[in-house]
Amino acid sequence: xTELVPDLDRPLKLHPLTYLDEGDEVTVGRADTNSFGLFPAxxxxxxxxxxxxxxxxxxxxxxxxxxxxxxxxxxFMEILDELGLLVKDxxxxxxxxxxxxxxxxxxxxxxxxxxxxxxxxxxxIGAMIYDHGVVPRYENLFFTRSSLVILxxxxxxxxxPWLLLHEAYHALAGRRLGLNSTLSIGRRFYYVVFVTSLDxxxxxxxxxxxxPMLAGxxxxxxVVAALxxxxxxLHSSTGVGAFIYRLLLSMAFAVILRFVWQFYFxxxxxxxxxxxxxxxCNDLQTTARQMLHNHLNRLLRRPDRLVDESxxxxxxxxxxxxxxxxxxxxxxxxxxxxxxxxxxxxxxITELAIHELGKARSAIKISDxxxxxxxxxxxPALAAYLAVRAYRRRRAKAIQETAVPxxxx
Numbered sequence: 001x002t003e004l005v006p007d008l009d010r011p012l013k014l015h016p017l018t019y020l021d022e023g024d025e026v027t028v029g030r031a032d033t034n035s036f037g038l039f040p041a042x043x044x045x046x047x048x049x050x051x052x053x054x055x056x057x058x059x060x061x062x063x064x065x066x067x068x069x070x071x072x073x074x075x076f077m078e079i080l081d082e083l084g085l086l087v088k089d090x091x092x093x094x095x096x097x098x099x100x101x102x103x104x105x106x107x108x109x110x111x112x113x114x115x116x117x118x119x120x121x122x123x124x125i126g127a128m129i130y131d132h133g134v135v136p137r138y139e140n141l142f143f144t145r146s147s148l149v150i151l152x153x154x155x156x157x158x159x160x161p162w163l164l165l166h167e168a169y170h171a172l173a174g175r176r177l178g179l180n181s182t183l184s185i186g187r188r189f190y191y192v193v194f195v196t197s198l199d200x201x202x203x204x205x206x207x208x209x210x211x212p213m214l215a216g217x218x219x220x221x222x223v224v225a226a227l228x229x230x231x232x233x234l235h236s237s238t239g240v241g242a243f244i245y246r247l248l249l250s251m252a253f254a255v256i257l258r259f260v261w262q263f264y265f266x267x268x269x270x271x272x273x274x275x276x277x278x279x280x281c282n283d284l285q286t287t288a289r290q291m292l293h294n295h296l297n298r299l300l301r302r303p304d305r306l307v308d309e310s311x312x313x314x315x316x317x318x319x320x321x322x323x324x325x326x327x328x329x330x331x332x333x334x335x336x337x338x339x340x341x342x343x344x345x346x347x348x349i350t351e352l353a354i355h356e357l358g359k360a361r362s363a364i365k366i367s368d369x370x371x372x373x374x375x376x377x378x379x380p381a382l383a384a385y386l387a388v389r390a391y392r393r394r395r396a397k398a399i400q401e402t403a404v405p406x407x408x409x
Contacts, residue, residue, distance in 0.1 A: 008055060008056040008057045008060075008073065008074075009055045009056075009057050009058075010055055011050075011053050011054065011055050012050050012055075012056065012077070012080075012086060013086065013087035013093065014050065014051050014080070014085055014086060014087060015030050015032070015084075015085055015086075015087060015093060015094040016030070016031075016032075016093070016094055016096065017029065017030065017047070017051060017085060018030070018031050018203045019044060019048070020202070020203050020204065020205065021041070021044075022206075023041075024040065024041055025038055025039065025040060025041065026038075026039050026040075026041055026043075026044035027039075027202050027203055028044055028047060028085075029083065029085070029202075029203060030083075030084060030085060030094060031097045031178075031179070031180075031200055031203060032094045032095070032097045033084055033094075034180070034197075034199035034200050035083050035084045035085070036083075036199070036200075036202050036203060037079070037083045037085075038282065038313075042063070042066075042067055043076070045063075045066075046059055046062075046063050046071065046076065047080070047085075049062055049063075050080075056073045056074075056077060057073070059073065060073040097178070097180065099175050099178050099179065099180055100175070101171075101172060101175050102175050102176060102178060104172060104175075105171075105172035105173060105174070105175040105176030105177075106176045108169070108172055108173075108176075109172075109173060109176055109211065109215075117218070117222060120222060120225045120226065120229070121221060121222070121225045123225070123229055124224070124225035124226075124228045124229050127228055127229055127232040128228065130232075131232055131235060133235055134228050134231050134232045134235065134249060136224070136228075136249075136252060136253045136256050137253065138253065140246070140249040140250050140252070140253045141250050141253055141254065142250075143243075143246035143247055143249065143250040144243070144246070158247065158250065158251045158254065159251065159254055159255070159258070162219075162220070162223050162251070162255055162258075163258075165219050165223070166216040166219050166220060166258075167183055167195075167196045167216065168219075169215040169216050169218060169219040170196040170198065170212055170213075170215050170216045170270075171183070171196050171198070172215070173211050173212040173215035174196075174198040174200070174201065174212040177204055177208060177212070179198055179200035179201065179203075179204070179212075180200065181196050181197060181198050182196070182197045183195070183196055183197075196216075198212055201213075206277055206278075209277050210274060210277065213270055213273045213274045213277065214270060214274055216270055217259060217262055217270055217271075220255050220256075220258060220259045221259070223252070223255050224252045224255050224256060224259075227248045227249070227251055227252040227255070228248075228249075228252055230248055231245050231248040231249050231252070234248070264330065264334075266285075266326065266327040266330035266331070267330070268285055272285070279315070279319060280315045281313070281315050281316050281319055282313040282315065282316050283313065283316060284316050284319055284320060284323060285327070286316075287312050287313065287316035287317060287320040288320040288323050288324035288327050289324075289327075290307040290309075290312070291309075291317075291320045291321070291324045292324050292327075292328060293305075293307060294306050294307055294309070295324075
């Protein structure tokens with residue numbers, strides 16, 4: 001930890017801070033590093049006093065007069081330092097955050113854009129009513145007899161652009177609010193996912209957080225509508241046009257499957273973040289996991305391994321009492337599907353591919369079977385790698401004991 005200023009009569013230097021008042025609590029932090037803490041209202045007022053130029057001793061005296069209580073100003077300064085709010089010796093004060101693509105984000109979610117989106121979806125619904133052939137159905141996934149073509153064009157390469165656009169809509173919806181974002185690859189149980197991080201959302205009012213959270217699902221709806229309309233134009237085509245028609249419908253149905261996946265909210269999907277924001281939770285998933293951990297350790301009579309429940313956010317603790325069992329049921333169901341369906345299908349696919357490799361007499365057929373295997377197993381292999389890496393990081397973090405608090409109580 002950085003050595004703090006020993007002279008408590010000397011004003012502190014702080015980086016530019018943002019404040020979001022939410023009743024009895026205030027979210028305070030730095031937009032440039034996405035480092036935020038949840039302060040009680042009186043703690044935020046004390047911080048504002050320090051930011052205004054009062055020395056720590058002056059701010060502590062003011063706090064005592066204002067609230068009739070004493071404050072450990074040294075401990076308070078340590079918290080500020082852990083959150084990275086203090087300017088360290090030799091460090092420059094953070095420059096104002098510059099957000100790229102902010103105008104593009106504003107244009108994409110402008111009133112004119114919403115009118116266009118509504119017309120696009122209405123036109124797609126009209127096309128489905130007029131031509132039942134473009135109505136989404138699972139048969140659309142099998143748009144050719146070649147399994148390799150289905151995997152590469154329909155599922156793998158055919159979904160990559162829409163996945164990236166899904167995350168781009170999250171990012172642009174946040175950037176229109178002046179928030180930076182990062183894109184990374186993550187894991188949800190045995191699924192590999194792209195993840196857009198918008199940590200700065202905690203610094204904007206709750207009502208403004210919903211669009212960035214749901215923007216990806218909006219994009220999915222628009223993609224399905226656009227693919228359906230384009231396919232409707234090509235319905236009577238032959239040759240290459242007929243192939244493209246089937247390919248578009250296949251991609252549209254695959255997007256719908258990803259849209260439905262968002263309802264697995266216990267996997268921390270877009271809907272999970274939306275729902276937890278609506279009900280006022282802070283970190284429901286972690287609290288639910290720790291609550292299950294405590295239930296198990298009480299059952300096994302291992303009190304030394306219990307998590308301190310006093311550190312849980314009150315609303316998280318209240319909701320986690322029933323959500324932890326729902327989350328556990330979800331993981332049990334997905335685990336059962338993994339054992340009863342995914343493993344047998346994977347074994348069968350491997351057997352068929354190996355059989356094809358054994359009787360293949362040309363480089364094309366050998367390549368076909370080999371690529372088929374790679375495309376089928378890259379996701380579980382990557383998910384396993386990410387799980388191992390996450391486990392090693394948790395072990396290292398537990399050894400170092402350098403966790404930064406997310407709330408000030």
